[in-house]
Amino acid sequence: MEKISVAVRFRPSTALDLPEDRKWRVEDNRISLHLLDGTPISGVSFAFDHVFDQSSTNATVYDLLIKSIIHAAVNGFNGTAFAYGQTSSGKTFTMNGSEDDPGIIPLAVKDIFHTAQMTTDREFLIRVSYMEIYNEEINDLLTLGNQKLPIHESLERGIFVAGLREEIVNSAEQVFELIKLGEANRHFGETNMNVRSSRSHTIFRMVIESSVKDPISSGDVSNADAIRVSVLNLVDLAGSERIAKTGAGGVRLKEGKHINKSLMILGNVINKLSENGKQRGHIPYRDSKLTRILQPSLGGNAKTSIICTVAPEEVHIEESRGTLQFASGAKRITNCAQVNEILTDAALLKRQKLEIEELRRKLQGSHSEVLEQMILKQRNDMHKSELDRERLAMELEEERKSREALEHCIKEQQKKIDNLTSLANSSSQTRSSAKQMADLRNTSDEVIMSQEDVFKTPNFKEKPNDFVVKRSNCSRDLESSPPPDNFANIADEDLWMRLNKGCTTDLDMLQMTPDMKCQSYLSSDISVGLALEEEISNKGRCHSLETECGFNKQLEASKEQCAALERECNLLRGENASLMHGLSMSKQDVELLTAEKEELLKELNIERQKMKDLKEEIHVFSLAFSQREGLLTSLYSKSKAMVENLKASQVPTPELYDC
Numbered sequence: 001m002e003k004i005s006v007a008v009r010f011r012p013s014t015a016l017d018l019p020e021d022r023k024w025r026v027e028d029n030r031i032s033l034h035l036l037d038g039t040p041i042s043g044v045s046f047a048f049d050h051v052f053d054q055s056s057t058n059a060t061v062y063d064l065l066i067k068s069i070i071h072a073a074v075n076g077f078n079g080t081a082f083a084y085g086q087t088s089s090g091k092t093f094t095m096n097g098s099e100d101d102p103g104i105i106p107l108a109v110k111d112i113f114h115t116a117q118m119t120t121d122r123e124f125l126i127r128v129s130y131m132e133i134y135n136e137e138i139n140d141l142l143t144l145g146n147q148k149l150p151i152h153e154s155l156e157r158g159i160f161v162a163g164l165r166e167e168i169v170n171s172a173e174q175v176f177e178l179i180k181l182g183e184a185n186r187h188f189g190e191t192n193m194n195v196r197s198s199r200s201h202t203i204f205r206m207v208i209e210s211s212v213k214d215p216i217s218s219g220d221v222s223n224a225d226a227i228r229v230s231v232l233n234l235v236d237l238a239g240s241e242r243i244a245k246t247g248a249g250g251v252r253l254k255e256g257k258h259i260n261k262s263l264m265i266l267g268n269v270i271n272k273l274s275e276n277g278k279q280r281g282h283i284p285y286r287d288s289k290l291t292r293i294l295q296p297s298l299g300g301n302a303k304t305s306i307i308c309t310v311a312p313e314e315v316h317i318e319e320s321r322g323t324l325q326f327a328s329g330a331k332r333i334t335n336c337a338q339v340n341e342i343l344t345d346a347a348l349l350k351r352q353k354l355e356i357e358e359l360r361r362k363l364q365g366s367h368s369e370v371l372e373q374m375i376l377k378q379r380n381d382m383h384k385s386e387l388d389r390e391r392l393a394m395e396l397e398e399e400r401k402s403r404e405a406l407e408h409c410i411k412e413q414q415k416k417i418d419n420l421t422s423l424a425n426s427s428s429q430t431r432s433s434a435k436q437m438a439d440l441r442n443t444s445d446e447v448i449m450s451q452e453d454v455f456k457t458p459n460f461k462e463k464p465n466d467f468v469v470k471r472s473n474c475s476r477d478l479e480s481s482p483p484p485d486n487f488a489n490i491a492d493e494d495l496w497m498r499l500n501k502g503c504t505t506d507l508d509m510l511q512m513t514p515d516m517k518c519q520s521y522l523s524s525d526i527s528v529g530l531a532l533e534e535e536i537s538n539k540g541r542c543h544s545l546e547t548e549c550g551f552n553k554q555l556e557a558s559k560e561q562c563a564a565l566e567r568e569c570n571l572l573r574g575e576n577a578s579l580m581h582g583l584s585m586s587k588q589d590v591e592l593l594t595a596e597k598e599e600l601l602k603e604l605n606i607e608r609q610k611m612k613d614l615k616e617e618i619h620v621f622s623l624a625f626s627q628r629e630g631l632l633t634s635l636y637s638k639s640k641a642m643v644e645n646l647k648a649s650q651v652p653t654p655e656l657y658d659c
């Protein structure tokens with residue numbers, strides 16, 4: 001994207017003797033209006049790319065404003081330069097010049113041929129056409145009878161004037177001859193303002209085609225079949241005019257109206273183009289032939305320069321201000337120029353191959369393969385992590401189950417320990433009750449007691465009526481019952497335990513079940529035997545308690561193992577969490593990489609589509625080209641035949657002489 005370059009040029013004043021109150025002042029690239037005493041008039045100050053004062057020559061204007069466009073045109077860019085300004089402000093002088101000061105057109109023509117000659121690695125084919133828009137009709141200035149040409153638009157040629165003569169030229173002189181012919185056909189007329197006023201807009205056009213001369217030696221094989229085609233328009237517009245000033249009537253008046261109308265449309269197009277892109281809306285290129293032909297040069301694919309000519313006299317100040325405002329608008333227009341290249345099918349394929357290679361390299365450059373491998377690795381890692389996670393979860397579950405089992409086991413053991421402890425307590429109480437019984441025996445000699453009295457001991461408790469005890473080992477001979485050695489044989493173990501806790505007489509009470517009505521003996525032998533029996537049985541229990549204690553140690557070991565397992569579990573949990581984190585990070589990476597890859601693929605597809613479009617364009621162009629080639633060949637053979645015929649008709653045959 002580049003801005004149109006805009007310059008303003010003042011022609012020398014023609015009113016040197018007239019007194020003036022206001023004057024234009026040029027400082028560098030600024031123009032401002034001042035009063036005679038030097039006071040600047042506010043709001044009338046403009047800045048442009050270049051401002052040429054009255055002393056500037058056409059060569060200076062060319063060098064600073066136009067030369068770069070001409071060189072770009074030789075290299076394949078479209079270019080346009082046009083002069084805009086009120087009537088008699090110096091447009092034609094700037095474009096055509098004089099004998100002493102050749103204008104932009106002759107300078108450009110010479111420069112093009114010179115640059116082409118200097119470009120030794122390319123060969124050029126240059127064509128010239130010259131047309132005018134007179135009263136909104138297009139005339140071919142190089143052909144007398146070919147008038148009112150239509151404008152067409154096609155995919156391969158863009159906007160073009162159908163039927164316009166294009167002359168192939170080999171030298172600047174050849175072009176000057178054609179320009180002379182065109183100037184003779186151009187519409188000029190005398191007005192009050194200008195004795196030789198342009199009554200039409202003229203467009204001098206050069207089409208420059210070039211291709212690589214020797215692709216192998218130049219090393220530019222990829223461009224061997226590529227042809228650059230650029231169009232250069234050098235436009236001399238008719239000047240806007242005030243009817244009152246020009247004094248136009250009749251034909252001149254009609255011309256003036258057309259000129260003003262088309263210039264007004266040009267102004268509208270420029271204003272629209274200078275607006276912000278979004279507010280711009282429709283650009284009225286089609287409203288006039290001039291804007292339609294210049295469409296690619298205004299906001300399109302061309303490098304464009306505008307030179308606005310200004311008449312310095314005070315009497316033209318209003319028109320000059322209008323010109324400067326037009327120039328200010330034009331300054332804001334941006335064009336998008338690019339090299340215009342046409343490719344043959346072979347060249348297109350070659351270039352496409354190269355471009356695909358380039359794209360592939362770019363893709364590789366952006367580490368696509370590396371990325372793909374990384375993605376693969378990430379996926380594998382992710383899979384591995386997931387497997388690890390599952391394995392750990394299973395291990396964790398197993399650990400949990402074994403821990404629960406151990407805990408259950410510990411509880412059971414604890415219960416048993418508690419039971420055994422209470423049993424041990426009860427046996428020691430039994431021993432103390434035996435001792436009490438021995439004491440009683442000592443006093444039995446002094447106290448005669450009846451069998452019934454025994455039951456009336458101070459420790460006697462009335463047996464509950466509903467209490468029935470099984471005594472499996474009860475001996476009738478002894479008429480006494482040993483303590484139960486199997487708790488399972490007791491109807492209610494808990495109750496039994498409760499009954500025996502801290503109460504030695506309970507045993508006696510138990511012996512006196514109503515069912516058995518056993519006689520109780522207080523003889524010492526029986527009591528001692530009973531105590532001994534108790535002790536033996538308690539010893540056995542102690543032994544089993546010791547065994548239980550050994551089991552307790554085992555339990556402690558199990559507890560420790562359980563704690564160790566729990567620690568391991570916690571470690572595994574931590575490891576699992578970090579793996580999960582790694583997994584999510586990997587997932588994010590993969591997503592990013594996939595998105596990047598998709599973006600690159602999209603770009604590749606766009607490039608491919610572009611290539612396809614180009615190929616289609618080239619195909620159409622090559623068809624047109626081969627048609628033209630055929631036409632030229634047939635013309636050549638026709639002319640050759642004609643020359644042969646002419647030769648044959650001029651040289652008398654020897655037979656005739658003989659006659």
Ligand SMILES: Nc1ncnc2c1ncn2[C@@H]1O[C@H](COP(=O)(O)OP(=O)(O)OP(=O)(O)O)[C@@H](O)[C@H]1O
Binds near residue numbers: 089091
């Ligand atoms: N820079 C200049 N130096 C010397 N003479 C100039 C200059 N510019 C213009 N003139 C002279 O001023 C006169 C009017 O110029 P020119 O015909 O180029 O104006 P114009 O803008 O093309 O007018 P129109 O729109 O009517 O065709 C001519 O005689 C021309 O030689």
